[in-house]
Amino acid sequence: MQIRRPARATCALLTLLLLALQLSGCAALKLYQEGVKLEEAGRYYGAAKRYVAALDINPDHKKAREALLLVAERAYEEKLGLAVDEEQNEAFAGALDEYQELDEFLRDLGRHDAADFSVVNVGEKIEEMANAAAEERYRAAENYLGQGKWEQAIGAYGAALSFKRGYKDCEAKIALAYYSWGDELEGAKYWRHAAQTFGKAVDHGGQGYKDASSRAGSLYLALGRYFIGADRCRQAVSDLRQARKYVSDGQVGEVLAEAEECAVTPVAVLPFENPTGTNVAGMALADTVSDATASVVRQDASEFVRMVERSALDQILSEQGLSAAGLATGSTSKVRGVRYLVLGKLTQVRFDHPGFSSQGKRAAGSNPYRCQKQGYDGKPYETWCWNQVSVDYQEHTGRIGLRVVGSVRVVDVKTGEQLATASLEAVSEDSAHFADSFSVGGMGVAVGRWENTSGVGVPDDVYALSQGKSNLKDEGQIASDVVTTLSEDAARAVLKVVDVEREARDPSDLVLVAVQ
Numbered sequence: 001m002q003i004r005r006p007a008r009a010t011c012a013l014l015t016l017l018l019l020a021l022q023l024s025g026c027a028a029l030k031l032y033q034e035g036v037k038l039e040e041a042g043r044y045y046g047a048a049k050r051y052v053a054a055l056d057i058n059p060d061h062k063k064a065r066e067a068l069l070l071v072a073e074r075a076y077e078e079k080l081g082l083a084v085d086e087e088q089n090e091a092f093a094g095a096l097d098e099y100q101e102l103d104e105f106l107r108d109l110g111r112h113d114a115a116d117f118s119v120v121n122v123g124e125k126i127e128e129m130a131n132a133a134a135e136e137r138y139r140a141a142e143n144y145l146g147q148g149k150w151e152q153a154i155g156a157y158g159a160a161l162s163f164k165r166g167y168k169d170c171e172a173k174i175a176l177a178y179y180s181w182g183d184e185l186e187g188a189k190y191w192r193h194a195a196q197t198f199g200k201a202v203d204h205g206g207q208g209y210k211d212a213s214s215r216a217g218s219l220y221l222a223l224g225r226y227f228i229g230a231d232r233c234r235q236a237v238s239d240l241r242q243a244r245k246y247v248s249d250g251q252v253g254e255v256l257a258e259a260e261e262c263a264v265t266p267v268a269v270l271p272f273e274n275p276t277g278t279n280v281a282g283m284a285l286a287d288t289v290s291d292a293t294a295s296v297v298r299q300d301a302s303e304f305v306r307m308v309e310r311s312a313l314d315q316i317l318s319e320q321g322l323s324a325a326g327l328a329t330g331s332t333s334k335v336r337g338v339r340y341l342v343l344g345k346l347t348q349v350r351f352d353h354p355g356f357s358s359q360g361k362r363a364a365g366s367n368p369y370r371c372q373k374q375g376y377d378g379k380p381y382e383t384w385c386w387n388q389v390s391v392d393y394q395e396h397t398g399r400i401g402l403r404v405v406g407s408v409r410v411v412d413v414k415t416g417e418q419l420a421t422a423s424l425e426a427v428s429e430d431s432a433h434f435a436d437s438f439s440v441g442g443m444g445v446a447v448g449r450w451e452n453t454s455g456v457g458v459p460d461d462v463y464a465l466s467q468g469k470s471n472l473k474d475e476g477q478i479a480s481d482v483v484t485t486l487s488e489d490a491a492r493a494v495l496k497v498v499d500v501e502r503e504a505r506d507p508s509d510l511v512l513v514a515v516q
Contacts, residue, residue, distance in 0.1 A: 028058035032067070039071055045105070048075035052108045065112070072109055073117045079105060080120065087129065092136055096129035096163065134164035145173060150181035175205025179212050186219070191510050195219035195242070202246065217246030217515045224252075224259060226507050233263035234304055235504035247515040265339050267301075267498050268308035269294040272344035272406070280351050280402060281475035285483070290344060292487035293408070293494070297342075300491060301499045308338055340498045341411045344424070344490060348405035353475065356398035356432070365391035366450060366457040367440065384453055391447065391458055394437040395465060401429040402478045408490040410497045422493035426485035428478045434468030 035050030051068035054061050083098035103122045109115035141156030154177045157170040182197035198216035207213055220243035227236035236259035244252045272293075274286035291310075298307045371385035409421040438447045438456070446455035449463050458466070473481075 028054040032064045044075040045078045072114045092133035099125045134160040134167045150177045153177045175201045213246040232504035263304045267340045268338045269342040274346040276349045278349035280479040293490040296491035344408040346406040350403045352401045399431040403427045420497045426482040428481035430473040432469045434470040435465035
């Protein structure tokens, strides 16, 4: 009869299952032992929780079950005593926590059939404590509201709601506190804080709460108009978009459109220069890098950066009698329709592609064959033997590399000022080193590791060469890698200048506008 051994994967799975069972058994035993120590110390609730945890891991743990049945009622009484003490001391939040934990404990006991004693109606006590805790916080909130302590009142009303959802008129009172606070802030000329606070009154009291919506909208609208006049149009856009939440588009739309147009920054990337004249893989490197830079800037920029397309830039320059080559070396202040010009130059392009070099080599090898040997008992047995042979082979080495150095600069068309310049450098390289054409005595052979029975054995370093990398990246991939690095670095330098939020401080005085 043939006995089938389990597959290796099945054995591994069984081993893991046995290990898991062993670990769970150890964990349950540890929890049980902790429970015994707590019970001996008179801490019955803690002991019972450990016994429950042990049974959750191992429901067949007899000692844990027996211990839980013996200690369950005393643990219940201990926890109930803590809850009652908190309740009698009018610490209702603490009492609520204790009763909630007691309720969870009773569910644990029920799950393990260990709750065979009478208990109070914990659900009623939880409801009672939640109401009491909510009322306690509500009274404190009313006191704060009467004193004009708006932030403390809001916090206390919120706490009451955390104990009892929808408790009394807490939401309405929170709206009132925010509204009163906003009124106070506006009077103190904290315009933005006031607008935000009126907005929170709307959040809690609804869109029709008093005139909170119109007051928030009026403040945001006034701030937006102020920042348009101060040439801080991005901030104006942000404020006017907030205003649109509270007032009609008819009152905000036109001003917002003006702010959005004002906030747009037109950026043009001129074709990069390449005085070296060197290109790779038929790729015009300078044009490719400049186009890729424009693409990355467009992708990574905020909504306020508008890239001027090459065709549009050519038309602008043609209409103004200018040329890209002239702009690269001369004044840019005449270019209309563009705020920032990006100019670049490739100052060094070094392409190294010597191809592969080959060299014939020889190594000592071992050729396997079947042979007979005599064992310690004098009996012959068949095994493998090896003859030393000389193995000839070809060793090949190849490499390819491209290094490009350049720079990028950003010019403010309005002022002609060069705002930033950054050096660029990118290198992409690849190499290959391998061996092939293995032969012994002029006959081609397959090779393996030394004393390998599947082929002629060779030293480890020679075998590693037989498995070595035998191909190089093509010129196009090498050039593409360099273009990616250069364009990403150039775009990062450009965005630091053209896509920035200029500091915008709120005004000390503000002309408010009536809104509906």
